[in-house]
Amino acid sequence: MKRRWTALGLMMALILTLSGCLFRSPDDLYRQPETSPGYEQLNAAIRTVRTGLEAEFGVRVEDVTIMAGDNTASIQLQDLDGDGLRESAVTVLRVPGIEKPIKIYIFTQIGEEYVVTGVVEGEGSAIFAMDYAQLNGEGRKEVAVNWQISTGAYQLGVYTLDDIDLPGEGLNEEGTVTAIRGLTRADLMATERLLTRCSVASDGSSGCRLIDMDRDTRTDVLVTRLDAGGLNSQVELYGWRDGALTSLAVTELSAGITALSRVRGNYLAGQYNQPAIYISSTLADNSRVIDVVAYINGELTNVAMDASGVSRELFQGYTEVNPTDINGDAVVELPSPSQLPTYGESSSSNFWILDWAQYDERGNRSHVLTTYHNVSDGWYLVIPENWRDQITISRNDQVTGRREVVFSHWQGEDREPRPFLSIYRMASSRSASAVEDGWTILREEENVVYAASFHDSGWDCGLDEMDLLERFDTIKASWHYE
DSSP states (O other), rough: OOHHHHHHHHHHHHHHHHOGGGOOHHHHHHSOOOHHHHHHHHHHHHHHHHHHHHHHEEEEOEEOOOOSSOOOOOEEEESSSSSSSSSEEEEEEOOOOOSOOOEEEEEETTTTTEEEEEEEEEEEEEEEEEEEOOOOOOOOOOOOEEEETTTEEEEEEEETTTTOOOOOTTOOOHHHHHHHHOTTTTTTOOEEEEEEEEETTSSOBSSSSEEEESSSSOOOOEEOOOOOSSSOOOOEEEETTTTTEEEEEEEEEOTTTEEEEEEEEOOOOOOTEEEEEEEEEETTTSSSEEEEEEETEEEETTBBBOTSSSEEEESOOOOOOBBBBBBSSSOOOOOEEEEOOOTTTOOOOOOOOEEEEBBBBBBOOOEEEEEEEEEETTEEOOOOOGTTTTTTEEOOOOOOTTTEEEEEEOOOOOOEEEEEEEEEEOOOOOOOGGGGGEEEEEEESSEEEEEEEEEOOOOOSSOHHHHHHHHHOOOOOHHHHO
16 A cells, blocks of 8 residues: 555656646746747847838838738748758838838848848839749749739739849858848849739739749749730740740730639649649629630640630639639649529529539540539539439528538429438537438538438439448648649
């Protein structure tokens, strides 16, 4: 017994020793985490720049919000030299009332100090988006800035840091820091390689994309421009040639575009992993059109364009689902909606099925699969081919906390459809009574359960419970379409 109490005492002592928070005072427990020395050094460097600008121009310097894209933080840590370490920090300031009010400062960590190693200046009222990429194949990454000049007016600027002559050869860390701090803002100014008009999309995506379209290992710049008159909207490709960022090719987008909706990069179908840009737009009659642009045999080509000057991917009445990698093969598919027939006046809304297709570099369009997407409930079902022209869909939300979609066998306009399958979404997976006998659980998530049941309709739909499990999925973002 004594040994047991001795062992228990040792165990408690060990637990208390490992749990350091038990030995801290209440003030220590509520104290904010200590910041790293590097963070303090960086903030001190930014304060020094801000103070210097305010003294130089006699105005209060403002912070700048980056509106969209992947780099919206007020301080962005970047690996600009490609060594795998994020040694650079980027911040954006605005000096009101001067010719180029927005100033992007690039700081580099040398030892424990941060010093300014690059500056980008620009016109405009704000920055829509920023990105970094290796465009010339050497040195530091270039900086691409989508300047917002005014409401609805944007310019893409591309700037290289490689022309900045930074001291450091033959100096130790302290000497290098001192020498760089002795440079003026003019000495640290990045070289402008491109400044051209561009557009942005209504979903918040920039109309310019940094992507290696010609597959030469260097990133290219693709710029989308919307024509206000709707006649000559274009995509232009810029690449690094002979020491300059040069226009490589231009192609037309669909005629009649009045607004860009979405711009994304992906690939075409086929064995060559051909990069492509998928541009969703709106026409004057509110129909949606999707252009597919790729750089093939030295030309920028809209592979979806037909002889009418408008993409074949043109449809009206359904805009809930965007292009996505629906089958998980790393190539984007485009949805083509078809409205299902409805019976009587009981139908609460219109229902559609989606035929998904891919394009290859020759412009061939290949059907991949067909789905029904229930966007409001967050799920979709892959539809068998033998259901085509054989089904209709309706809703039944009469049970509180349960949303039901009913698939019925279509028997013509003069005969009532016969239900053969229901798929349910219930608000809580913790309620055992939510699922009835004979139902199949399709998916369980933290607060939601999806289930299905077959009805005796007299029509063989060709599916069983295992088929439903394979064909059912929840709607999620595609990692292969960004």
